[in-house]
Structure formats: C-alpha cells, structure tokens
Amino acid sequence: xxxxxxxxxxxxxxxxxxxxxxxxxxxxxxxxxxxxxxxxxxxxxxxxxxxxxxxxxxxxxxxxxxxxxxxxxxxxxxxxxxxxxxxxxxxxxxxxxxxxxxxxxxxxxxxxxxxxxxxxxxxxxxxxxx
Numbered sequence: 435x436x437x438x439x440x441x442x443x444x445x446x447x448x449x450x451x452x453x454x455x456x457x458x459x460x461x462x463x464x465x466x467x468x469x470x471x472x473x474x475x476x477x478x479x480x481x482x483x484x485x486x487x488x489x490x491x492x493x494x495x496x497x498x499x500x501x502x503x504x505x506x507x508x509x510x511x512x513x514x515x516x517x518x519x520x521x522x523x524x525x526x527x528x529x530x531x532x533x534x535x536x537x538x539x540x541x542x543x544x545x546x547x548x549x550x551x552x553x554x555x556x557x558x559x560x561x562x563x564x
Contacts (some may be wrong), residue, residue, distance in 0.1 A: 457555055461548065468545045479537030486530030489523050496520035
C-alpha cells in the first residue's frame with residue numbers, strides 16, 4: 435500500500451489543524467463583517483430615534499402655538515391649521531421613534547448568521563474527528 439493512499443496520523447493532525455485554523459479565521463472575518471453590519475443598522479436606528487424626537491419637539495411647539503391661537507381667536511382660523519400641522523408632525527415623530535427603536539432591539543443586533551455557521555462548523559469538526 436502506498437503512503438499517499440494511507441496518510442500518517444501526523445499528516446492527518448496537521449491537515450486538521452490547518453483546516454481548523456482556516457475555519458476560525460474565516461469565522462472571525464464573518465463575525466467582524468456581521469458585527470459591522472449590525473452596528474450600522476443600530477446607528478441608523480439611533481438617527482431615526484433622533485429624527486423622531488426632533489419631530490415630536492417641533493410638534494409640541496406647533497400644537498402649543500395652535501392651542502394659544504385657538505383659545506385667543508375662538509374661531510376656526512389659523513389656530514386649527516396649526517393644530518392640523520402639529521398632529522401630522524407628531525404622527526411622523528411617533529413612526530420614526532418606533533422604527534428606530536425596533537432597529538436597535540437586541541434581537542436585531544445579534545450576529546445570528548455567525549452563530550448558525552459556528553454550529554454547522556462544530557458539527558463538521560465532530561464528524562471529522564470521528
């Protein structure tokens with residue numbers, strides 16, 4: 435029998451070590467890429483939260499202005515127009531806050547693809563060791 439057909443234990447261990455090293459390096463790259471993607475998503479979520487907060491602040495100012503105008507004029511003039519604009523801005527602010535907070539949820543930030551790949555790799559390694 436040829437030694438190339440039946441590799442030695444040392445060759446098998448060396449090959450396995452090289453494959454595991456390559457696998458770990460590849461998984462680390464995947465983890466870094468996914469983490470970067472998740473942090474970018476969290477950053478845009480934070481921007482939406484900030485945008486929502488600014489819209490709500492503007493809505494509060496407009497609504498307060500509308501209330502003052504409505505009370506002083508007691509007619510349906512400019513006050514009700516300001517009130518309508520304030521409500522629309524408030525709705526927009528709530529939508530931005532909700533979508534931003536959803537983007538920053540811990541479940542959205544977990545590196546799930548890396549976790550799944552690590553599970554598959556562990557199963558492959560277990561199969562190779564047998």
